[in-house]
Amino acid sequence: MNYRHGYHAGNFADLLKHTALCELLRLLTAKDKKLFVLDTHAGAGGYDLAGSQARRTGEAGAGIVRLAAASRSGMPAAVARYLAAVAAYDRKFGPSDGGLRRYPGSPRLVRAALRPGDRFVVCELHPEEALALKREFAGDRAVEVRQADGYKVLKALLPPVERRGLVLIDPPFEATDEYERLLRALRQAIRRFATGCYAVWYPIKDDNAAVFARELAGFKPLALEMALHGIEPGKLAACALAVINPPWRFEEAMREALPWIAAQLGPGVRATVSAPPASAPARASGA
Numbered sequence: 641m642n643y644r645h646g647y648h649a650g651n652f653a654d655l656l657k658h659t660a661l662c663e664l665l666r667l668l669t670a671k672d673k674k675l676f677v678l679d680t681h682a683g684a685g686g687y688d689l690a691g692s693q694a695r696r697t698g699e700a701g702a703g704i705v706r707l708a709a710a711s712r713s714g715m716p717a718a719v720a721r722y723l724a725a726v727a728a729y730d731r732k733f734g735p736s737d738g739g740l741r742r743y744p745g746s747p748r749l750v751r752a753a754l755r756p757g758d759r760f761v762v763c764e765l766h767p768e769e770a771l772a773l774k775r776e777f778a779g780d781r782a783v784e785v786r787q788a789d790g791y792k793v794l795k796a797l798l799p800p801v802e803r804r805g806l807v808l809i810d811p812p813f814e815a816t817d818e819y820e821r822l823l824r825a826l827r828q829a830i831r832r833f834a835t836g837c838y839a840v841w842y843p844i845k846d847d848n849a850a851v852f853a854r855e856l857a858g859f860k861p862l863a864l865e866m867a868l869h870g871i872e873p874g875k876l877a878a879c880a881l882a883v884i885n886p887p888w889r890f891e892e893a894m895r896e897a898l899p900w901i902a903a904q905l906g907p908g909v910r911a912t913v914s915a916p917p918a919s920a921p922a923r924a925s926g927a
């Protein structure tokens with residue numbers, strides 16, 4: 641396990657995934673019923689944008705730093721809310737001279753949206769990242785941090801007693817069997833908890849990813865995609881978030897937010913939102 645999210649925190653993939661995550665949380669917490677959230681691949685929780693990892697790739701500079709500097713005029717509400725969540729996390733580290741210093745990972749964004757009584761479990765397998773995550777939430781009884789395999793925890797915790805849930809599955813895709821493991825885990829999860837909302841991130845990079853996307857399509861997700869332009873070979877140029885059972889109004893918000901974000905990131909960057917055909921019901925048993 642070599643992957644460290646610190647090299648990529650705040651890049652275009654995070655903008656896509658985290659804007660969607662914030663909007664999913666907002667819509668799912670609008671109802672006066674308890675929510676269960678599971679982050680199967682959580683990372684360290686928060687990231688230092690001035691640290692050596694972020695500086696080495698510069699990905700945050702071309703991502704969140706550029707977006708945070710964009711004019712607020714015409715900014716879609718979902719983007720404004722996401723940026724407000726990022727800024728609120730950054731402010732925890734004291735007053736800044738204007739630039740962003742810290743970026744919240746998915747666990748921090750989820751935590752900020754939870755209400756008293758909601759339940760949140762985060763999993764991270766890498767010992768150092770898990771330790772950072774435990775430190776990030778030390779003393780916070782609303783967050784249960786597990787150093788564990790997220791797929792196993794997914795199997796163990798579904799269906800949640802709350803009967804309402806959001807599951808984020810965001811693996812590093814380093815292992816050659818990641819696609820198969822993810823699909824297997826997702827099929828089992830949906831069999832146990834068919835009404836849950838699942839957000840699955842994946843890179844769009846090779847034939848395996850294309851096969852994976854076709855398999856995922858069997859779950860009839862709303863597919864959110866973002867692609868960069870003129871990226872050097874070997875670097876991530878495109879990615880997607882597949883959202884199964886999205887809440888009402890989510891699609892509308894993403895159709896507004898994602899192309900706007902893409903336009904801020906530079907010429908040639910594109911974002912698409914694709915809904916499944918209306919006539920085809922989702923297959924709970926998967927593809």
Ligand SMILES: C[S@@+](CC[C@H](N)C(=O)[O-])C[C@H]1O[C@@H](n2cnc3c(N)ncnc32)[C@H](O)[C@@H]1O
Pocket residue numbers: 641643644645657680681682683684685744745746747763764765766769788789790791810811812
């Ligand atoms: C892309 S990062 C997560 C980023 C995070 N979700 C966010 O949005 O801020 C993927 C993380 O999954 C961890 N990981 C890899 N395999 C895992 C597994 N089977 N279970 C839990 N965590 C795993 C990696 O160590 C890495 O920190």
